[in-house]
Amino acid sequence: MIPRWLYAPAAVGAAFLLLPLAAIVARVEWSEFFTLITSEASKDALWLSLRTSAMATLLCLLFGTPMAVVLARTSFPGQGVLRSLVLLPLVLPPVVGGVALLYTFGRRGLLGHELEVLGIQVAFSTTAVVLAQTFVAMPFLVVSLEGSLRTAGQRYEVVAASLGAAPTTVFRRITLPLVLPGLVSGSVLAFARALGEFGATITFAGSLQGVTRTLPLEIYQLRETDVDAAVALSLVLVVVAVLVIGFAGRQGRSLG
């Protein structure tokens, strides 16, 4: 039993979270909805968002998975500090992340000279969008996967090794399948975070239609010039978010 009075603040909290969603739905000009979300600029932004978020999720998987395994399965001096730093983008204001990326990969950044020699121009390109999204989304995958790895424990891995499986075989055939639910929900969270990325993107990548202007940037751009289009695109992002949450929840239940 929980104290009855808890229901009141709980209801207020729920209303506070749900009411703005209802407000968007109420504000949408349904007669023009499809025209608005299929304009050239909208389609560019949506397509760019999906492409870059997918790419960012892939990068998170490629580098975040090994990172989670190293953090969960080994111990070395300074590991605690490293873990905290890796998770920093979770709490860092994204615009600060964007500035940091600019001074890393920008022309006058830490690696700017080396990249320029190689003829690579990162800032204000689609690559910059992907990097910004990866920067903010990676910790979601690492946290989710490290938790799954710790919960799964090492007992199955020990058995597999005693049956003659080399470390790579154990990783591929035992470790990864066992943490698949965590891997899936971590990827979904990372994808959602990448899709919603705004601050780091606009700082590091700018806002150029079809190149760096993702859906959130497009909405921000339109909110004064074309409110109806901004609201329509916002609803698109809400729907995507709802789908993502539903998918992550179902994965968690069916696999976990």
Next chain:
Amino acid sequence: MSLQLTATVDERGVEVDLEIGEGETLAILGPNGAGKSTVLAVAAGLLRPDRGRVVLEGRELTGPGTWVPPHDRRVALLAQEPLLFPHLGVLDNVAFGPRSNGASRRTSHEAARRWLGEVDAADLADRRPRQLSGGQGQRVAVARALAAEPRLLLLDEPLSALDVAVLPALRQTLKRVLAGRTTVLVTHDVLDALLLADRVVVMEDGRVAEAGPTAEVLERPRSAFAARIAGLNMVAGTWRDGAVEGIRGIASEPAPAEGDPVVAVFRPSAVSVFTSSPGGSPRNALAVTVTDLEPRGDQVRVRAGHLAADLTVQAAAELDLVPGARVVFAVKASEVAVYRR
């Protein structure tokens, strides 16, 4: 010697020196925290001893400057719980070892079916691990360990988490598949040691307190732990007319056949002592000569050779028991468990 293991693990206060012959099963008995699991971890390559060597069939696995990783040792581990990989079916679980050692999918599946048959679990091949009972799961785990064709098998209390009802059958299966395999069996069950092991090592406080052939250690225990667990009465012999050496009892499944070597086991507290045969009751009556009387709190343990009976002090006094007295030990057939050896 097939396995030589000497290890000192300072942190756990363990210092042991063991040898196992080719095809021999060694049981390690001992109280919790005696260092039994540490020995297994050293042999499996999960723990690096501070000092020591592990040599299996002439190949050094652990030693000063030598370290063979667990997957390369050909030492398979079977734990209390089956630990079947939950995302693989039973057949793929058993095929995991051969597959990891480079066998093709088909060859490894064939091997898996053969080993499942070996442990009487062929009908479980298409199940998922979560559809198995504890006993079935452990059977499959045995098949999986054997399918990896290990040179040394480590069993860490393999029967202790199982339902009592399935124990006798699984014990028989283990007995069959362990024959001729170099095995270390950690157990706290004296019956496991008696039925499965050729030799016993008793560990106490990280040291080997006692070692020798199983029957010898259990009949003449020198360490405190062995004495406590060996408190059971055991009569080994041949199964004839539903009795072993004239003692009737409840035979566990699978029932022994005429002429099978068996052992009858009963607790000293189940034994009553009479000065003359009670007669007319369904009890086993054994004429014995008292060799020793041993006070144990408010009880007296009456020893007669390798048999023992626990009586109250009052009952012992009334019977006027002294060493040399000829008495009758009586025990109900329902109190005697008979196992195939």
